[in-house]
Amino acid sequence: MILVTGGTGLVGAHLLYHLLKNDEKIRAIYRSEERIKKVQQVFSYYTDDAAALISKIEWFKADITDVPSMIPAFIGVEKVYHCAAFISFNPKDYREMRKVNIHGTAIIxxxxxxxxVNKICFVGSIASVGDSLKGELITEENEWNPESDNSGYSITKFGAEMEIWRASQEGVDVVIVNPGVILGSGFFAAGSGKIFSQVYNGLKYYTEGVTGFVGVxxxxxxxIKLMNSSVKNEHFILVSENKSFKEIFFSIADAFGKKRPTNNIKPWQTAIFWKVSWVLSLVSRKEPLLSKYSARSAHSVSKYSSEKIKKTIPFQFEKIxxxxxxxxxxxxxxxxEIPLN
Incomplete structure (x- = not known):
């Protein structure tokens, strides 16, 4: 039996489909039936038989931060794919991110x-990989610096990784993947999926910051390849290409046949905007449109190497x-599409 947490998110939904293709016996954690409909939508991009495939999954309603609800989920489980996470760059969400990302992982x-359990695969992030000090490519050897001005998301993903490494010390084999910005279908109202909807609807602005991108x-x-291999107690950066946000926005606009964004936003402009956005959020009590950390990442240049995984297992990345x-x-x-009932 394979247990998948975060099965109703971007990575988890695509993972479930590919595990089912391999005729694996799967149990997936979920919190609401509405989220399962999103998984069915993802499946529909692969097959006309999405509903039948969904029914093969043993759906298990639970909360990864609640021990009693999670205990039965581990009965008969041999492998765990831990994809669940809280992603936010809003400082107000820090406590909740600690609860889900660190405490939840500790429970898992x-x-x-x-x-x-024989083996755990944890979905980390390049946010928990150290920065390059000399402008060189960032590898798995770069150490995360706790004294840097890290975002709450970065801190909690690093804390989650520490819990996973603890499992390896307690006799459970582990592998950690650290993906860059993940691009994939099915969740266009949140996360990286919003980039596609924004460009389609006429995004006018771009920045020239650089980071790593990878397909879901x-x-x-x-x-899956790492979990089915003898590789254990290792972590791997997953980045297909290092691209600027300008390049990504332009490529998406071209794919849609839409006009490319024309206004290059400078660092000083985003610095002003995030501060104004923060003040307005205090008044409106709504999430700020831009945070200090998302503003900073829009202009920072960070380039990553995925040579380790290419040398460890047979693997080639799809072009962005x-x-x-x-x-x-x-x-x-x-x-x-007509919304799924």
């Missing part, structure tokens, strides 16, 4: 140890332009 680890199918492929074309097609298709 404790139950995995008690259940004598490559992330899932790497996870190819990923963008496919996801753009799925987005257009989603606009004409």
């Amino acid at each position: 680890v404790n139950l995995a140890i008690d259940a004598k 199918k490559d992330v899932v492929d790497a996870m 332009d190819t990923v963008i074309k496919e996801v753009s097609q799925k987005y257009v298709k989603s606009l004409s």
Whole structure:
């Protein structure tokens, strides 16, 4: 039995489909039936038999931060894919991120140890990989610096990784993947999916910051291959290409046949905007449109190397332009789809 947490998120949904293709017996954690409909939508991008595939999954209603609800989920489990996470760059969400990302992972680890699980695959992030000090490519050897001005998300993802490494010390084999910005179909109202909807609707602005990007199918492929291999107690950066946000926005606009963004936003402009946005959020009590950390990342230049995974297992990444074309097609298709009942 394979247990998947975060199965109703971007990585988890695509992972579930590919595990089912391998005829695996799967149990997936969920919190609401509405989220399962999103998984069915993702499945529909792969097959016309999405509903039948969904029914093969043993859906288990639980909260990863609640021990009593999670204990039964580990009965008979041999492998765990831990994809669940709280992603936010809003400082107000820090306590909740600690609860989900660190405390929730600690619970997963404790139950995995008690259940004598064979192996855990954890979906980390490049946010928990150290920065480059000399402008060189960032590798798995770069150490995360706790004294840097890290975002709450970065802090909690690093804390979660520490819990996963604890599992390896307690006899459970682990692998950690650290993906860059993940591009994939099915969740266009949140996360990286919003980039596609914003560009489609006429995004006018861009920045020239650089980071690593990767397709969701490559992330899932790497996870499954690592879990089915003898590789253990290692972590791997998953980045297909290092691209500027300008390049990404332009590629998406081209894929849609839309006008490219024309206004280059400078660092001083985003610095003013995030501060104004923060003040307005205090008055409106709504989430700020831009945070200090998202503003900073929009202009920072961080380049990553994925040579380690290429040397460890047979693996090749899909080009980002190819990923963008496919996801753009799925987005257009989603606009004409009747919502799943």
